[in-house]
Amino acid sequence: MLPHDLNVDLHMHSSASDGVLSPAALVSRGREHGVALMAITDHDTLDGLAEAEEAAGDLKVPFLNGVEISVTWGGETLHLVGLGFDRDHGALAGALRSMQTSRFERARDMDNALIQSGMPSVFDAALGFAGNPNLIGRTHFARALVEAGVCRGVQEVFDRFLTPGKPGYVSHEWASLKDAMGWILSAGGVPVLAHPARYRLSETAHWALMQEFMALGGGAIEVSTGSHSQDDTRRYQRLSVELGLAASRGSDFHCPKESRCDVGRAPPLPDGTLPVWAGWTVQDARAH
Ligand code: AMP
Ligand code: MN
Ligand code: MN
Ligand code: MN
Secondary structure, three states, X not given: OOOOOOOEEOOEOOOOOOOOOOHHHHHHHHHHOOOOEEEEOOEOOXXXXXXXXXXXXXXXXXXXXXXXXXXXXXXXXXXXXXXXXXXXXXXXXXXXXXXXXXHHHXXXXXXXXXXXXXXXXXXXXXXXXXXXXXXXOHHHHHHHHHHOOOOOOHHHHHHHHHOOOOOOOOOOOOEOHHHHHHHHHHOOOEEEEOOHHHOOOOHHHHHHHHHHHXXXXXXXXXXXXXXXXXXXXXXXXXXXXXXXXXXXXXXXXOOOOOOOOOOOXXXXXXXXXXXXXXXXXXXXXXXX
């Protein structure tokens, strides 16, 4: 039984998706920051997990497999974190691979959209920031546009170009919630709804999402995350208690210069919250 106030970080990105640190460097940063249990949750890929697990074994940092799957639900993009699954389970890895091919096409469309709005083409530079061309995403374009001198920082690129309604934004059809939940559950993992405060959903749609998530076997919602304000954290703490859902905590760390929250530094879960790790043991974590 792991305590409520353990320094747990169950959401972060390595260079396997849109983080900048290698999986091993991320584990080492977790150790430096006193993280007692960590999961690496790259977007739509399991590629960094073998390296991370090896480093975690060497550095004696309890480690869980993780992933953050892009989902389209009600016309909005949602992120679903999966934790503690068996990464050799074929269905999850195979499904993620089939999702990846569409990222490259989408990147071409984003580049064209940016060119249409008078920006230089940064496709090659964005590819350079993406370790794997099939995992290219908006963050890589943001870094490329900063490098090209178009904006001063990644946040400014998102605000001006890469969010819905802005000229470089290309809408995309990701996995369905039902499928993504099924892939995680069938590989023995726990599905966690990532940063719920970030979604632009009506009150009714938000409630329907929570009901559907629970009906499909949802395990927890992120309450304390680098992507939530203090108000968001309070609101989702209350909701997790009301719904009887466990709560998760994660930094959503990507890069020392870009991220609001470093590894292991998300605010602690508020008192009175059931942590998703309450029933786990450190041996469970190592076993995965
Ligand atoms: P993609 O999967 O290619 O659509 O990229 C999604 C990633 O872009 C997220 O995981 C964040 O890292 C980043 N991102 C999305 N929206 C924003 C935003 N408003 N500000 C900063 N970064 C963002
Ligand atoms: Mn990201
Ligand atoms: Mn996310
Ligand atoms: Mn994330």
